[in-house]
Amino acid sequence: MTELPLLTDFHSHILPGIDDGARKSEDSIAALKKAAVCGIRQVVFTPHFYPHRQNPKEFLSRREASYRRLFEKTDGFRALPAVYRGAEVLAFAGLDRMEGFRSLLIEGTDILLLELPFSAAEHTEELFETIERILNRHRLTVLLAHPHRYEEKSILRALTLGARLQLNAEDAASFFQRRRTEAFLATGAVAALGSDMHRDLRVYDRWTKAAKHLRGRMAPLALPSLPQTETTEKEEEERKEP
Numbered sequence: 001m002t003e004l005p006l007l008t009d010f011h012s013h014i015l016p017g018i019d020d021g022a023r024k025s026e027d028s029i030a031a032l033k034k035a036a037v038c039g040i041r042q043v044v045f046t047p048h049f050y051p052h053r054q055n056p057k058e059f060l061s062r063r064e065a066s067y068r069r070l071f072e073k074t075d076g077f078r079a080l081p082a083v084y085r086g087a088e089v090l091a092f093a094g095l096d097r098m099e100g101f102r103s104l105l106i107e108g109t110d111i112l113l114l115e116l117p118f119s120a121a122e123h124t125e126e127l128f129e130t131i132e133r134i135l136n137r138h139r140l141t142v143l144l145a146h147p148h149r150y151e152e153k154s155i156l157r158a159l160t161l162g163a164r165l166q167l168n169a170e171d172a173a174s175f176f177q178r179r180r181t182e183a184f185l186a187t188g189a190v191a192a193l194g195s196d197m198h199r200d201l202r203v204y205d206r207w208t209k210a211a212k213h214l215r216g217r218m219a220p221l222a223l224p225s226l227p228q229t230e231t232t233e234k235e236e237e238e239r240k241e242p
């Protein structure tokens, strides 16, 4: 049986011109085509959301503009994997109290893709209390991005609270990361695979190996089927005009 979550790229910086990922639509299209060749059927666009740089409203409007450009260039993502709008949200204490916080979830889901601050010194008690509220009070699914980057202590804390893990294909396929990957799999919390594609298409070369390694060993998350939309009804009407 096909395991759809392994055919879903939960973490990518493919949307053009919005963060340190793809620069132009052509780069984005090349990435989506390569993903399709690797058997990927769904791609979640997760540009970085940095709370110190913008608010959710500004972020969403920039993301929508980028998405629309790509939608137009691909004729509605025709013959490409199904795509979803999301964000890779940098965790901070009080994130759940920020206006518009829920608009950062992966569209059509209750999933929040969260990255921890780079410095372990910022993995504070307040930060974990925030994660706990997101899980227990808001009842959302926290998907912790690329756990290979963080100290074991922080991962364990997040897992104890109920977070789930998204592995990057490069890490999951890496011989050198094998011990940690096995430890993550043993927790039963690995729920998603991602390319974390920025500009180097070669990240998809590791996808098949990573997916093979994870098959049957995840507690996978699935995405709902969504229509690929971008335009408002008014725009649709205008488009029909000769």
Ligand SMILES: [Fe+2]
Residues within 6 Å of the ligand: 011, 012, 013, 088, 196
């Ligand atoms: Fe990322």
